[in-house]
Amino acid sequence: MKIFLSKMRRILLSLLLLTLMLSASSLDPTSCEVLSVVESIPDNLTFSNSSISNPSTTSALMQILGAAQLNLDIAEYYFDLRPDPPAEDGSDEDGKGIWEGLLVTGHRLKAAGGALRIVHNLPDKGFPDKDSKDLAEDGAAQVQYLDFKKLIGGGIIHTKLWIADQSHFYLGSANMDWQSLRQVKELGILGLNCPAVAQDLQKLFEIYWYLTTNPVPDNFPAVFDTIYNSSNPIKFQTLHPKSEMTAFLVSSPPQFCTKSRTVGIDGLLQVLNSAEKYIHIEVMDYFPAIIFKYPNKYWPIIDDALRRAVFDRGVELRLLVGLMPHNLTRPDEFNYLSSLAALDGSGSHRQVVSKVKMFIIPSYTPAQSRLTYARVNHAKFVVTEKHTYVSTSNWSGDYFTSTGGISLIMENGGEGGCGVCGVVHQVFDRDWSSEHTQPLRPWGSGSAQETQYPVF
Ligand SMILES: *C1O[C@@H](CO)[C@@H](O)[C@H](O)[C@H]1NC(C)=O
Ligand SMILES: *[C@@H]1O[C@H](CO)[C@@H](O)[C@H](O)[C@H]1NC(C)=O
Ligand SMILES: *[C@@H]1O[C@H](CO)[C@@H](O)[C@H](O)[C@H]1NC(C)=O
């Protein structure tokens, strides 16, 4: 452990130096030095026909830890970075390293007159808060909880967001879970010296923080509102890669949105409805229903948009869902997916393509095959010929009506536009054509199915 910590400190130190060099350039609120795709690729998973290699989620979070000088704000569903008992194969090393980094950074920020602030869901047995509580008890962090039952009658915060000094951020699919760093496939966006996006993200964090001690107001305080939305997107430049960007942030549930903020589902619908050539999607689960409330309710908002795109406009649809090894996802999901796939060759454009495939991550070691809620594609994004949408939400109605989530919607742009969008497109192509996809077929209920539906 000692050896490991000192290695981690060396990494932190070198990242700190890198960051000091970066922050030597002045912070223009319309600028963004680095905007990049970061991924968690589960241990031993390789892509035989791809040379894409994005930085890891762990390295992204480490860079933010190193970069933070006064403030680090984190919004998460739960914390589970240091499993007890530890991972059999040592793959909890990254999670432990991030926790250690949070401890060191939290104390450093406090000494500098700033703070590490953490918002997460009210904990329960399956979704604990031991890591954040230990940080708070050590004096390294301020931790507050969102009680969705009290706020809006039910739901959870499902956001995965880090922001430092209104400049650096991570937004994506990776939970604060050791498995999300090494055993689950995740995709997110890292911004460094990127106030253009981070300042607007900060407003969304402040709303969460406010709601930990206040009920949802009729009107939020004006400081939480934004000037950026789907009709007035943020325009900025990135240096790495060099590009001209147009982007905006959307938030769910609607109750958490200020006057000018575009609501999460509206942002997604804009992406789907404006596509004319193709819609390529990776999402873990797909249900045209509200599934965490009983009785379940039909909720065809996204499904309708996809069917219209395929049927009316001849848009090519490719949907890649993530299936867990023990297929804990409800087997009726297959019905909805096969119904979408059945559109293939239909509509006014008979040659249209509507294809659904499953991405299945093998276990390569006995220890991996014993993991329960891991070895799954948990990435959530959409690429069309016009937009790139990177999100934290699964696709059932719940995620848009009663779940806290944030998505970044970027216009692909022409030449010199949105370099990071091109990378997300490449990730989709890599995954869709990889040896880890399988044709859609029904799956069994799996052993834990009857007792619980985990939500990541
Ligand atoms: C999202 O991913 C995991 C899903 O969260 C699944 O186990 C879970 O059921 C799924 N949630 C859904 C559909 O809400
Ligand atoms: C799997 O990956 C781990 C961690 O990178 C490595 O130590 C191990 O040798 C790999 N095992 C196999 C079977 O490839
Ligand atoms: C978008 O933001 C602008 C302010 O920049 C505001 O005037 C407008 O009403 C907003 N649009 C929507 C749809 O909320």
Ligand SMILES: *[C@@H]1O[C@H](CO)[C@@H](O)[C@H](O)[C@H]1NC(C)=O
């Ligand atoms: C990889 O590419 C080769 C050559 O194009 C092809 O024959 C093979 O089927 C591909 N493998 C996978 C898994 O896509």
Ligand SMILES: *[C@@H]1O[C@H](CO)[C@@H](O)[C@H](O)[C@H]1NC(C)=O
């Ligand atoms: C689903 O789980 C069952 C039981 O564990 C297993 O037999 C089956 O192969 C799994 N299906 C898929 C598609 O992985």
